[in-house]
Amino acid sequence: MEYSRIPIIKIWHLLLIPLQGQIDDQLAEQLRQDILQKIQSTDVTGLLMDVTGLWLMDSHLCAVLSQIAAAARLMGTDSLICGMSPEIALTLQTMGLELPNVGTELSLEEALARLGVGVLGQRLSYDGESSWKSPADPWDSSLEGG
């Protein structure tokens, strides 16, 4: 059996997928299976698909990523895409392509923050709805109070 050349990395309660190179049908199918299996066998709550390593995103790839996200959602896992280049973003926008089921963030850092992982001291909280909020910096309030 051939293994996917795209790694699936578990960090804390998240799965990180650094997408790269050309993703053909076979690889997409393999990736979908591997990701869903990993979601089932571990206790992750978020799926992060980093597209920094892709130089092209077409309607087919968008559909593949949305399908993976939809399946993950059924298993209780939210998905985010990050690292999209300005050229890809503009092209997708012109084409009128959307990524249903998937949230997007500019960078890996921001995506991690939205899924609840941040640098200690800049703790992030979840407001119970759909967005992650950063509470006011305790230093600010203490300075204002003093």
Add this chain to the structure above:
Amino acid sequence: MSATHAALADLLASFVSPIIANSIITRALRQQDLDAKTLEAADLRVLAPRLEAAVKLFVEPEHLPKFRAGLDSMLGDLPRRETVVLSIKTERDLADALGTTRRLCQTWRLRPLTQQKIATVVSELARNILSYTPGGMVELIPIDSAGLLVRASDSGSGIPNLEQILAGRYRSKTGLGKGLLGSQRLAHRFDVRSGGEGTVIEAELRF
């Protein structure tokens, strides 16, 4: 060492150390199967994208335009743009076609956004051929100094619901159809002739 090679080494040496300059050139030459002894100005055009990518790793972004200008002044005239025919039958062909398209765009030194648009149109049209027909081809036909015609042709059974697709009213479960509509939106001019004997799609892109 050819005169071109020496001039290139000089140019690089004003941006990076001689050792790095040398290894950047050596690596780029090896990637393109070129020989330092016989390097000519005409070869620089194929070499340029490789050199730029490598120099980017060592040079501050604000110095890059200067390097690019230096490289451009060594390039000489643009090569004649010729039609490229890409046959599409397997997934492998699709990957190769995209690689070829990308290299071509780089050789022509198009803006990154233009490269992206061209490659995306090629990818969409080629994938439709792959998914729905026994096979076909994609031609890249230069029009003038600022345009490219992407022509995809196949001998499949034609596109059903074509009108609805291009009007944006068609929703398929697989997401296909969106590729055709998207290509139309990316193109300056878009023309589809489809019937029982096959389909010819022409998308004209401006740089």
